[in-house]
Structures are given as structure tokens and as C-alpha cells.
């Protein structure tokens with residue numbers, strides 16, 4: 001029977017925290033994937049999304065013998081980078097979610113980006129659960145694969161339990177210093193006032209059933225209104241990227257509503273040519289096989305293919321166009337977003353050319369290059385592979401400031417023609433798939449010129 005229950009959308013959960021706290025690894029454990037080991041430098045440099053269907057969550061949490069049934073169709077989880085350069089992506093992720101998981105490494109405690117993430121969550125009044133990760137690293141920890149945390153904890157020696165309690169107490173104190181009350185989730189009698197801590201291991205899976213169940217139960221219990229499905233499309237662009245065979249595509253999070261193949265969308269007025277998703281339990285940002293859909297209901301992470309998407313802006317809203325009036329408003333709002341990126345370009349017109357795989361990556365690059373210990377001016381930007389036209393643009397510097405006649409290419413390919421033209425003109429191209437390696441290469445080049 002169709003009940004009101006069935007009209008809830010999937011909650012969106014954003015996973016945040018300091019670099020290397022284990023965010024991606026936790027998701028890998030639940031997905032049974034190996035995304036983290038495929039990342040350049042083992043750091044996340046893009047925002048991603050994974051859909052976990054309810055059946056899967058039910059299966060993973062059955063040992064907890066939860067009596068409450070799952071009312072939501074699934075859970076959409078957004079992975080974010082922990083590296084300091086990616087504040088924009090953490091902000092984007094936390095702005096989209098209904099609830100967050102703040103991952104803290106039990107061996108490290110609170111770190112700068114833990115606190116930054118915490119402040120983003122506080123600012124928006126977002127509920128969150130703390131995953132106190134890497135419990136398996138406590139000296140003498142006995143592995144209890146996939147076990148609920150209370151069960152796993154009972155298997156541990158007194159020494160391990162003491163070690164755990166000592167670290168827990170320290171971390172609870174660190175949270176207190178940030179003005180946040182926290183407590184182990186199974187002892188927490190005032191959820192909502194006091195934030196829950198779930199000890200986890202992303203390597204052996206202890207506590208993961210608890211984390212999943214708590215996420216689902218807490219959201220469906222306290223956020224019914226927010227999670228009630230609505231027909232009004234609410235959709236945000238995560239990334240703009242070129243995909244072989246599809247041209248420029250956008251990765252979006254559909255927060256509410258339904259979108260269809262053939263829908264006219266704005267602000268870039270175009271028609272959806274293909275609606276794609278990865279398989280359930282697979283990461284949207286990782287290249288793989290895509291499922292084609294006629295229509296998709298929120299919440300979901302989707303790749304959209306259409307004409308003209310190279311003009312889309314990550315972080316902006318996407319609209320299904322109803323009337324022309326809507327369209328004008330939307331265009332205006334988008335121009336504002338674009339300005340914030342363009343503002344980072346040096347007014348003097350002197351600087352290097354920066355090319356990146358996605359707009360999110362480009363924003364992070366710009367943020368990094370303008371930081372106080374780097375300070376490299378930028379004269380132009382581009383997204384996708386480096387083509388001859390990009391080399392032409394960079395070559396303008398040959399006459400203005402020769403050392404800036406360079407392209408810093410982040411995680412993109414360089415076409416053969418572009419390479420040849422660059423050699424011919426004397427434009428240097430630096431390529432790396434880790435942001436600061438680009439900086440190191442460029443700096444070495446500049447230092448060399450000075451000698």
C-alpha cells in the first residue's frame with residue numbers, strides 16, 4: 001500500500017573532515033570499492049556522490065536488530081576533500097546536505113580542517129554525526145570485521161578499552177573547546193543538543209553498521225518535513241567536466257523534484273541529451289559505466305550530457321525552464337557566481353595560464369595560487385584538455401612577461417598540436433595531477449631563470 005512514508009526523498013549526507021581522516025576509505029568500505037587507492041597522491045581533489053539504496057543499508061545494519069523500518073528510499077552521500085586548498089568544495093558539499101558525517105582520526109584528534117568543517121556546519125545549523133575513525137589503530141585492537149561497535153568493544157582487552165577511553169576523553173574535550181558537546185552515540189540521551197560519536201574503522205568495518213543506521217534513523221525521525229518529496233526541481237552543479245564520448249558534462253546533485261531526458265534546462269539554455277548515473281554504490285566522480293535514465297527522482301547524483309555545458313558553473317543552481325521570465329532571473333544569478341571566479345584573475349593582465357579538469361579543480365587551483373606563501377598571478381583560465389587556442393592565449397605573455405608564458409595544467413591532457421605549438425613558440429607547459437606539484441615545478445623553473 002502506498003503510504004505517506006513512501007513520499008520521502010533520500011537524505012543527502014556530506015562527509016567532511018581533515019585530510020586523511022579516512023573519509024573516502026569509509027565510503028570505500030561501505031561500497032566495496034577502491035576509490036581511495038586510485039586517487040592521485042591519495043588525496044581527494046574533487047567532490048563526489050554515491051547512492052546507497054535502502055536495501056543495502058538494511059543488509060549492512062541487520063546485526064543491530066533495528067526495529068524501526070527504513071522509510072527513506074536510500075541515502076545520497078557526498079564525499080569532499082580534506083586538503084586545505086579545497087575550502088570551496090567543502091563549503092559546496094556542506095551547503096547541499098541534510099546531515100553530515102564529520103570524520104576525526106582517533107590518533108590525531110581535531111585538526112585545522114576538522115575545525116573549518118565544524119564551523120561550516122555550525123554556520124548553516126547542519127546536523128552532524130562524528131565518526132571517530134581508525135579505532136583499529138589502537139595498540140592491541142582485535143579485529144571484529146563489520147561488527148557493531150558495542151560488540152567490537154566488548155571483545156577488546158582492558159588495555160585497549162582504556163586507551164580508547166583516554167583518547168575519547170581528549171577528543172570530547174577538544175570539541176568542548178569549540179563549543180560543541182559530544183558523547184558516544186549509545187550513551188547519548190539528548191541527541192540534537194549533544195552530538196553523537198560513532199567509533200569506526202574504515203579498514204575492518206567496526207562501527208559502520210551503527211553509523212549507517214544512525215544516519216538513516218536520525219534523518220527520517222527529525223527531518224520529515226525537509227525530506228518530504230516535492231515536485232519543484234532543486235538541483236546544484238557539482239562539477240563541469242569533459243568526458244570522452246559525451247563532450248562537456250556536468251555532475252549535479254538533484255536535491256528535490258524529478259528531471260527528465262529532453263527537459264529544457266537553464267541558465268545555459270539547453271536540452272538534456274542524456275541523464276546518466278553510476279551504478280548504485282559507485283562513485284559519480286570515478287569514470288565507469290553509466291546507467292541511462294528517462295527520468296530521475298531526487299535525491300540523486302547525476303551526470304548530464306547536453307550541448308553548451310562548457311559554460312556551466314560549478315556551485316550554481318540548475319533549473320528546469322518553465323517560462324522565459326524565470327530564465328532572465330536565473331541568468332543574472334549565474335553571472336554573480338561567475339564573477340567570483342573571474343575576480344581572481346590578475347587585473348594587470350600579467351600572469352600564468354591555468355587549465356584544470358573541472359571548475360571545482362580550477363577554483364581550488366586559483367585559491368592555492370593566490371595564497372600568501374605562493375602568490376602566482378593568473379592571466380587566464382580554461383577547463384578541459386589543453387588545446388592550441390590555450391597555448392595561443394598563454395603566448396601573449398612572451399611579450400609582456402616572459403616567465404609567465406606558461407600553462408599550469410592540472411589533471412588534464414595536452415593535445416599533440418598544442419604541445420608542438422608550445423615548443424615552437426616557447427610556452428612552457430607544466431603538468432601534474434597534484435596541485436602543489438605544479439607549484440613546485442613552476443617555482444623550480446622560475447628560480448632557474450633567475451640564476
Ligand code: GTP
Pocket residue numbers: 017018019020021022023024025026036042043044045080081082083133134135136137200201202203204
Ligand atoms: P582526503 O580526501 O585527502 O582529505 O583524505 P580522506 O579523509 O578521504 O582519507 P583517505 O580515505 O584517503 O585515507 C587516508 C589514509 O588513512 C589511507 O592511507 C587509508 O588507508 C588510511 N585509513 C583510513 N581509514 C582508516 C582506518 O579506519 N584505519 C586505518 N588503519 N587506516 C585508515
Ligand code: MG
Pocket residue numbers: 023024025043044079080081082
Ligand atoms: Mg578522500
Ligand code: NA
Pocket residue numbers: 019020021042043044
Ligand atoms: Na587522503
